Amino acid sequence: xxxxxxxxxxxxxxxxxxxxxxxxxxxxxxxxxxxxxxxxxxxxxxxxxxxxxxxxxxxxxxxxxxxxxxxxxxxxxxxxxxxxxxxxxxxxxxxxxxxxxxxxxxxxxxxxxxxxxxxxxxxxxxxxxxxxxxxxxxxxxxxxxxxxxxxxxxxxxxxxxxxxxxxxxxxxxxxxxxxxxxxxxxxxxxxxxxxxxxxxxxxxxxxxxxxxxxxxxxxxxxxxxxxxxxxxxxxxxxxxxxxxxxxxxxxxxxxxxxxxxxxxxxxxxxxxxxxxxxxxxxxxxxxxxxxxxxxxxxxxxxxxxxxxxxxxxxxxxxxxxxxxxxxxxxxxxxxxxxx
Amino acid sequence: xxxxxxxxxxxxxxxxxxxxxxxxxxxxxxxxxxxxxxxxxxxxxxxxxxxxxxxxxxxxxxxxxxxxxxxxxxxxxxxxxxxxxxxxxxxxxxxxxxxxxxxxxxxxxxxxxxxxxxxxxxxxxxxxxxxxxxxxxxxxxxxxxxxxxxxxxxxxxxxxxxxxxxxxxxxxxxxxxxxxxxxxxxxxxxxxxxxxxxxxxxxxxxxxxxxxxxxxxxxxxxxxxxxxxxxxxxxxxxxxxxxxxxxxxxxxxxxxxxxxxxxxxxxxxxxxxxxxxxxxxxxxxxxxxxxxxxxxxxxxxxxxxxxxxxxxxxxxxxxxxxxxxxxxxxxxxxxxxxx
Numbered sequence: 001x002x003x004x005x006x007x008x009x010x011x012x013x014x015x016x017x018x019x020x021x022x023x024x025x026x027x028x029x030x031x032x033x034x035x036x037x038x039x040x041x042x043x044x045x046x047x048x049x050x051x052x053x054x055x056x057x058x059x060x061x062x063x064x065x066x067x068x069x070x071x072x073x074x075x076x077x078x079x080x081x082x083x084x085x086x087x088x089x090x091x092x093x094x095x096x097x098x099x100x101x102x103x104x105x106x107x108x109x110x111x112x113x114x115x116x117x118x119x120x121x122x123x124x125x126x127x128x129x130x131x132x133x134x135x136x137x138x139x140x141x142x143x144x145x146x147x148x149x150x151x152x153x154x155x156x157x158x159x160x161x162x163x164x165x166x167x168x169x170x171x172x173x174x175x176x177x178x179x180x181x182x183x184x185x186x187x188x189x190x191x192x193x194x195x196x197x198x199x200x201x202x203x204x205x206x207x208x209x210x211x212x213x214x215x216x217x218x219x220x221x222x223x224x225x226x227x228x229x230x231x232x233x234x235x236x237x238x239x240x241x242x243x244x245x246x247x248x249x250x251x252x253x254x255x256x257x258x259x260x261x262x263x264x265x266x267x268x269x270x271x272x273x274x275x276x277x278x279x280x281x282x283x284x285x286x287x288x289x290x291x292x293x294x295x296x297x298x299x300x301x302x303x304x305x306x307x308x309x310x311x312x313x314x315x316x317x318x319x320x321x322x323x324x325x326x327x328x329x330x331x332x333x334x335x336x337x338x339x
Numbered sequence: 340x341x342x343x344x345x346x347x348x349x350x351x352x353x354x355x356x357x358x359x360x361x362x363x364x365x366x367x368x369x370x371x372x373x374x375x376x377x378x379x380x381x382x383x384x385x386x387x388x389x390x391x392x393x394x395x396x397x398x399x400x401x402x403x404x405x406x407x408x409x410x411x412x413x414x415x416x417x418x419x420x421x422x423x424x425x426x427x428x429x430x431x432x433x434x435x436x437x438x439x440x441x442x443x444x445x446x447x448x449x450x451x452x453x454x455x456x457x458x459x460x461x462x463x464x465x466x467x468x469x470x471x472x473x474x475x476x477x478x479x480x481x482x483x484x485x486x487x488x489x490x491x492x493x494x495x496x497x498x499x500x501x502x503x504x505x506x507x508x509x510x511x512x513x514x515x516x517x518x519x520x521x522x523x524x525x526x527x528x529x530x531x532x533x534x535x536x537x538x539x540x541x542x543x544x545x546x547x548x549x550x551x552x553x554x555x556x557x558x559x560x561x562x563x564x565x566x567x568x569x570x571x572x573x574x575x576x577x578x579x580x581x582x583x584x585x586x587x588x589x590x591x592x593x594x595x596x597x598x599x600x601x602x603x604x605x606x607x608x609x610x611x612x613x614x615x616x617x618x619x620x621x622x623x624x625x626x627x628x629x630x631x632x633x634x635x636x637x638x639x640x641x642x643x644x645x646x647x648x649x650x651x652x653x654x655x656x657x658x659x660x661x662x663x664x665x666x667x668x669x670x671x672x673x674x675x676x677x678x
Binding site (some may be wrong): 042043044045046047071098101102120121122124125127128129130131132133135136138139142144147149151152153154155156158159161163164165166 | 361381382383384385386437440441459460461463464465467468470471472474475477478481483487490491492493494495496497498500501503504518630
């Protein structure tokens with residue numbers, strides 16, 4: 001399961017692996033996976049079909065791992081973290097289902113998007129079902145503190161998606177505006193996933209705030225690296241999974257930077273492909289070349305590194321432990337994906 | 340505000356009015372309305388726009404009234420019922436937004452559906468936002484019992500919608516299958532809305548079960564009357580708001596009964612209009628005439644009356660009070676709408 005990236009221009013992230021985090025959370029994670037399959041079940045046949053399409057396609061389950069590791073690091077000894085972790089993954093899955101409808105995406109995790117197999121309607125409704133199931137599990141845990149954090153995240157995520165919709169195709173988006181969008185649509189769930197750990201372990205405000213900050217900044221770093229990877233990452237090599245954002249006309253940070261730093265000709269190019277949606281052969285290669293000239297991809301990764309550093313410092317005051325080391329290494333791993 | 344229906348072939352429901360329920364809940368309801376406007380707000384401009392489009396179009400707010408009246412009847416003296424009532428209305432609004440996307444509806448409450456004004460995307464996401472806000476308010480109230488009931492309802496409602504989607508266009512749907520659908524997609528929220536009243540008032544299991552039963556059966560009656568009204572109700576008169584279900588090819592109870600009781604020719608007609616979606620001029624009139632020959636509309640109303648009677652009996656053991664009288668009259672009022 002470990003992914004070891006040998007080469008890097010990074011600072012310390014070169015051989016970072018997610019393996020320690022996977023290993024430390026392996027036991028409760030197997031219970032999370034069972035619970036996910038169980039609670040995605042329904043007598044209404046279409047529901048488990050659609051849910052499993054996405055669940056079986058094997059996301060990284062990074063978010064539930066955060067919940068499990070945060071609870072473990074805080075010395076939590078109950079069983080509630082398993083249900084909260086499964087809730088977090090269901091919230092994420094529901095968001096993916098709705099996102100694909102909103103973005104009219106064709107592919108998700110290398111498979112046909114559920115909306116193309118079962119229709120937009122099923123994607124909307126099964127997303128609603130999973131969200132309902134997520135809340136049921138949270139209620140079963142019975143922690144009002146965890147419920148507050150996760151219900152708050154649910155509203156903020158939706159707000160972030162609407163923000164993105166309203167700002168869509170706006171090549172003049174500022175970096176701050178873009179960060180506000182990903183802060184809501186991606187980092188809010190990372191943050192909530194991490195914070196519920198100390199909350200159910202009944203740790204104090206300071207520790208809660210530390211995990212919240214860790215999650216938020218890890219989420220920002222994670223999303224920015226994703227954005228960079230969609231243009232080939234630091235190698236800027238056009239592989240198989242590259243160019244989705246470009247084809248969908250998404251304004252991500254590499255585009256924001258390339259647009260703001262570009263010439264009038266560059267901006268005309270971005271307007272044609274993003275605003276007008278007129279993409280011609282060779283445009284993706286041209287976009288990547290343009291980003292290269294303006295250091296847009298490299299600097300997106302630099303920004304990710306900044307948030308990664310903040311995430312690490314959030315956990316700095318805690319005594320050394322296996323959990324803490326694994327969570328710190330996970331930050332480096334997330335950034336190392338860019339290489 | 341009172342709607343008094345003077346003529347009826349009903350039994351006792353003839354002059355029933357919703358007015359006593361409206362009057363008894365007027366004070367907390369004004370707080371619910373303020374809260375709804377407040378919590379539909381967001382810095383993301385599109386969210387309050389979309390939310391208010393639906394909120395301002397003035398639904399009956401029957402569901403939040405149930406919560407307020409149930410809490411009142413159970414002697415609840417706190418302020419939590421206001422937030423729970425607003426949550427219930429938000430859950431309902433979110434469902435409407437998602438329904439319109441799923442059903443590809445053009446109109447809602449006599450206005451253009453939000454999806455036609457702001458797009459399907461905004462409808463999906465603002466629905467998600469309102470659901471998130473609903474859960475936030477529930478969490479603020481802090482009653483795990485109420486949270487359990489409402490999160491359960493959220494999952495069941497979505498399940499009901501998927502069930503309906505899977506059964507769509509199936510003219511051979513049985514009455515029981517149809518009842519299972521509306522039990523989940525309509526009655527579950529009525530039931531939850533009523534049950535959270537005794538729950539926050541900390542009443543015993545018996546009283547909770549009574550309100551749950553009242554809500555479930557009122558919800559079923561309400562939906563069946565709605566179904567009958569879509570074909571003109573007991574008068575079978577084709578007015579302005581008639582025929583939406585027919586044009587959308589929905590298999591509701593009047594169709595189920597007309598199909599099952601019909602001749603081969605009748606069934607061929609239903610298959611053409613529902614399954615093939617080939618609707619010609621005069622088909623709606625023909626459908627209503629056919630329903631008339633088979634008593635399909637009248638018997639749909641009779642079925643509603645049955646569930647109304649069960650709802651009334653659910654509250655029979657309680658001592659007489661203004662609240663109880665208003666809730667009983669509300670049942671008759673819901674059925675009297677059919678005339």
